[in-house]
Amino acid sequence: MxxxxxxxxxxxxxxxxxxxxxxxxxxxxxxxxxxxxxxxxxxxxxxxxxxxxxxxxxxxxxxxxxxxxxxxxxxxxxxxxxxxxxxxxxxxxxxxxxxxxxxxxxxxxxxxxxxxxxxxxxxxxxxxxxxxxxxxxxxxxxxxxxxxxxxxxxxxxxxxxxxxAPRFRWRGLMLDVARHFLPKDGVLRYLDLMAAHKMNTLHLHLTDDQGWRVQIRRYPRLTEVGGWRPRSRVGLTSSPLWDERPHGGYYTQDDVREIVAYAADRHITVVPEIDMPAHSQAAIAAHPELGVGDVVDTAAVEVWTEWGLSPNVLAPSDTVLRFYEHVLEEILELFPGPYVHIGGDECPMGQWRASPSVQARRTALGLPDEVALQHWLNRHFAEWLAERGRRPAAWDEIMDRRSPASGAGAQAAAWADTGAAFGAVSGAVRADVRPDARPSAESDLPPATTVLSWRGTAGGVAAVRAGHTAVMCPEEHLYLDHRQAAEGEPVPIGYVRTLADVYRFEPVPAGLTEEEAGRVAGAQGNAWSEALETPQRLDYQVFPRLAALAEVTWSDLPAPAERDVAEFEARMAGHRARLDALGVDHRRPGGPLPWQRRPGVPGRPMA
Structure with a gap:
């Protein structure tokens, strides 16, 4: 029978x-x-x-x-x-x-x-x-x-x-395809995985110091030169290990159209990010005229092979403004969604301070300092996008203003600690990033600006109090490249954030009015890819924590202290069977399986 x-x-x-x-x-x-x-x-x-x-x-x-x-x-x-x-x-x-x-x-x-x-x-x-x-x-x-x-x-x-029905309208995942390129089929696969979790926003980090990943027909050198680097460090910046194979790749414009259409069929909006004025060394390598040429030989700049933060930034010049307007014109043609992300994070000020041409530009604009100069540049592109009917998005530094009384306080110390973990060169650069700037609720940005709050939630709070929309993605909670246990994790990076920790994350900070809380659009997990060089490494870091974030952003959960983690983990036992059927190389409750380990590859753990 x-x-x-x-x-x-x-x-x-x-x-x-x-x-x-x-x-x-x-x-x-x-x-x-x-x-x-x-x-x-x-x-x-x-x-x-x-x-x-x-x-x-x-x-x-x-x-x-x-x-x-x-x-x-x-x-x-x-x-x-x-x-x-x-x-x-x-x-x-x-x-x-x-x-x-x-x-x-x-x-x-x-x-x-x-x-x-x-x-x-x-x-x-x-x-x-x-x-x-x-x-x-x-x-x-x-x-x-x-x-x-x-x-x-x-x-x-x-x-x-x-x-x-969902609690939040932005239920997102950011894929860093600049540090390690994720081919088109990998992006399509992640769109299916997001759809299975009712997540509706894919943020693609398309450009950085280590690579430019989207074809721009007007400027083919961006991908011909900027799309490739000769080698890659294995592990974080302190690692002595190198992969000597050239690394690169990019999405053709037809690839992008396919990705966007595939996402739309699954009711997912794709948000492109073109980072500026920092995280731009790949663009400068392709087009030296974009850099600060009176303090550095930009013709000798190459696509960066290090991790961390490069000192090479865009010049705040008319040449740069026109160049990136041309880039964004093609981005608008490729990505029909409402949001375009213009970066704005982690801008070292050293080259700008040392440059006579930059200082002359700052003086001519009547700006008091380099923080104001960066704000002027980012606001230019935010207004340019808003004039064309799009909603500009940026990292939370776009809300920063210099605070004369703050000196080099807590943020400078945090940058120094982070920089030291990245390595001596990057540490020195990071110590030069906005040491005395703080988010401000006073804003001259277009009202439709969306702020992605990664340095904690302060930038998001400032944004919603200024009338903008905020998306919460604080490093200490939702950076999915960060380790999932104190010991035994492959390439351990950042803070320990377990499945339960992500499940207890609350996107709406305490102290907001009902109106301000309504401007918190949701949250997203960020998967930075310095140490995520394969789809398997990406899977391990993203899952199952993305499932927890999916529930946090969809379901009307109680306060974090009242959430039933045991009940959620019991449902996760069944959900892991779905991940297995989908071929996701997720982290198991007992830790990494033998093939998921990376013995001898140093990371960057933080307390």
Missing amino acids: TETVRDNQPETDTETGEAHGTPPWPGTAVPSALLPLPRSWSLRPGPPFRLDADSEIDAGPGTEDTARWLSATVGAATGLPLPVRDGSAPGVRLRLDARTERSLGPEGYLLESGPAGVTLTGGGPAGLFWAAQTLRQLLGPAAYRRAPVRRDAVWTVPPVVIED
């Missing part, structure tokens, strides 16, 4: 022997199967719905894209045909509904299942797509595979009503 296999039962990890997965039906509460946690749910009496070869997808007006995604993705995993039709056969019914939009918003949805089928109702196309993601979770881990693993599998959906 053949035993019936139910494919939404726990799986066993063949590498570790761990049992993964909690069956969503029968006998357990539905939330044990779902992540992020939905707003509300209730189990109905009666048997589950069985998805089988006779099941169809009934696509109402405006639902065709989600119908095609369901048919292709779930159909591949189950081996079921799942045809998209306008009919009454048992199956999955897709609808958009204005009442759902009014009550739950465009990203909200209602999922109703019973023995006759499943109905997904979205407040908008995005909400319907997130409902489809929930349905996929209810089908079990094997629904995340690309082909069926058991031909005798039985696919069921528990009889349930789920009402759901």
Whole structure:
């Protein structure tokens, strides 16, 4: 007698022997199967719905894209045909509904299942797509595979009503593709992983000292020269180890169009970042006229092979303004989303202070110091973007003003500590970065400016009090390249931040008014890639902590001290089975597996 296999039962990890997965039906509460946690749910009496070869997808007006995604993705995993039709056969019914939009918003949805089928109702196309993601979770881990693993599998959906909507509108991940290039297929894969977690914003850090990763037709040398470096340090700056292979790559404009379209199909906005005026050595190597040529021989500058922070920065000249306007013109053509990120972080002031031409420019502009000069440059591009209907985004330094009374206080000490960890050269440069500047709630930036707060939350607080939007990504909480345990981590970097630590992060700082809190758009995890040289290293650092951030930004959780970490980790046991099915080389609860270790490669741990 053949035993019936139910494919939404726990799986066993063949590498570790761990049992993964909690069956969503029968006998357990539905939330044990779902992540992020939905707003509300209730189990109905009666048997589950069985998805089988006779099941169809009934696509109402405006639902065709989600119908095609369901048919292709779930159909591949189950081996079921799942045809998209306008009919009454048992199956999955897709609808958009204005009442759902009014009550739950465009990203909200209602999922109703019973023995006759499943109905997904979205407040908008995005909400319907997130409902489809929930349905996929209810089908079990094997629904995340690309082909069926058991031909005798039985696919069921528990009889349930789920009402759901996100807490925040920015649920993001930043991929640093400049330090270590992530080829196009890797970006597409991460878009699928984000969609599986209901995350909707991919921030691509496209340019830095170590590489320029997007084709600009007007300036081909940006990728011909700036897209490649001769070698890379293995580990952080104190490491004596080198990879002598040239490293590089870039996205052609058609690659970008493909990425943006693939993201849009998954209701994900792609935010491009062109960093300036610091983190620009790759651009200066390609175009020496962009650098501070009266204090450094910019013709001798090469794409940087070190990590940390280069002293070479853009000159605040008309040449630079016109050059980057031309770059941004092409960026606007490639990225139709509302946000364009202009960097603005970690600008060393040494070359500007030493340059007669820069000082003459500062004096002519009537600016008191170099901090004001950088603000002038970043504000120029913020206004340029706003005039073209885009929302400028920048790191929180865009809110900085010099504080005469602050001297070289806490921030300077923090920079010195960080710089020392990076190495002597970078340490000296970092000590020259804004030692006496602080975020200010007084702003002359375009109102639509979005500030990404990475140096703690102070920059975000200043931004929302000035009337801007803030996205929280503080280094000490949401830098995903940072280590996940005190000992035994591969290339240990930064602070220890565990899965539980990320789950306890609260994006809205204490002390904000209700109006100010409403300007906190959400949060994002930042995956800086100095030590993430392979997709496997990226997976290990990002997952499973991105799953915790997904719930933090989607679900209406209690205060951090009241969050039930044990309950979340119990659901994570089932979610790890999904990650396994997706081929994610995530960190296991017991630490790195043998192939995930990097013995002998030094990192940069911080207390």
